[in-house]
Amino acid sequence: MTAPVVHPTAIVADGAKLGDGVKIGPYSIVGSNVVLGDNVELVSHAVVEGNTSIGPGSRIFPFASIGHEPQDLKFHGENSRLEIGANCTIRESVTINPGTEGGGMLTRIGDNCLIMASAHVAHDVVVGNNVVITNYVGIAGHCHIGDFVRFGGTCVVHQFTRIGAHAFIGAQSMVDGDVIPYGMAVGNRASLTGLNLIGLKRRGFEREAIHRLRAAYRQIFASEGTLRERVEDAAEIFRDDALVQDVVRFIADAQDRPILLPRNGHEV
Template identity: 80%
Template sequence: MTAAVIHPSAIVADGARLGSGVKIGPYSMVGPRVVLGDDVELVSHAVIDGNTTIGTGTRIFPFASIGHEPQDLKFHGEDSRLEIGERCTIREAVTINPGTEGGGMLTRIGNDCLIMANAHVAHDAIIGNNVIMANYVGIAGHVHVGDNVIFGGTCVIHQFTRIGSHAFVGAQSMVDGDVIPYGMAVGNRAALTGLNLVGLKRRKFDREAIHRLRAAYRQIFASEGTLIERVEDAAELFEHDQLVQDVVAFIRDAKDRPILSPRHSNEGE
């Protein structure tokens, strides 16, 4: 075990639990119920409070405010939680709030996420692994984000919205509908503009699988019939294709928000 290194100007409350190799920089504050995993670093001026757990190797930069009570008028002091995964990077002035009674009592950030300066993650949001949020991204309450999603700068996600795995949301977008897995959304208000082909290629998805996904995309968002009819047709036609079935399952599970579509129903990629 390596003892924690705590700057003399930092304040660590009694009850806080610090793992091996933790570094707490100047003027940082750690609340009494905070758990910092091994090798967590608070660079300086970071404030961590509430019922908050931060995973191994995560780094938090100056003026971040992590774990303070939600910005929700329905919150009444319930003992909700915030969990941040391993090896995350949380940059300057980021704010992340814990959950509420109305949303499952938990906000969770996955592993290996990069949250850039001035971004906000609200109460009860569930964020997957390997997610990148550029500067000034705003994630509203109850949002669910899949793995490997990238958000461009200054985009905003409406409460209760789902963003599917491997999706891309362009800069300055206002997203008020669910974005399908592997999809790309851009605009204010955002529309689906195709598939995240750059992301799929970077992550080395099979070329033929991408071609099948593109064919299914054109079918699902064609102009004929209803969305449900087109989804069921795609499910049958591509019944053995995992990428297509991911999209089909995502659309079938829609509840709180509409599925984001292209601006014109007959638009392809």
């Protein structure tokens, strides 16, 4: 066991739970309901409040504001939570808010995420594992971000939007519709610009699987028929392909938000 190290200028409220090897740097503040896992480090000037848990090995840099009440006028002090996973890096001036009664009472960040300086993750957002959120990205409330998603700088994401696993969002994009798994979206307002082929190759997806996914993409976003009809056809033609079925299920699960389409695609 390694006892926590707390700088003399830091404030740790009674009731806070600190794991082995925790380091709390100068002028940091830890609230009474906070749980810091083993080897968490608050570098300096970081504030962690509310019903917040930080997973083992995560690091939080100066001026980050983690767990303060949501920026939502409907919030009325409910006992909501924020959970951040293991081995996350949260850089300078990041803000992450807990959940609300209207969104399940929980904001959750997965493991191995990198959230760069001045990014914002709002209330009731669910972020998967191995996600990179770059500088000045703003994710509005109730969004769901899949595993291995990558954001370019200064993106904004409309509330209730879903972004599927392994998707890539280009810099300065305004995303106001759902982005399919493995897709790439760019622009203001963003449109679907193809598949995240570079990301798929980097993560070791087989060439044949990528080829099948490309074929399914061309069919789903062709100009003939309706999107629903094309999705049903792809579901049947590629019924044994796991990647294509991920896309099919994602589109089928769409509810109140539109699916981003290519510029020459037809609306549902």
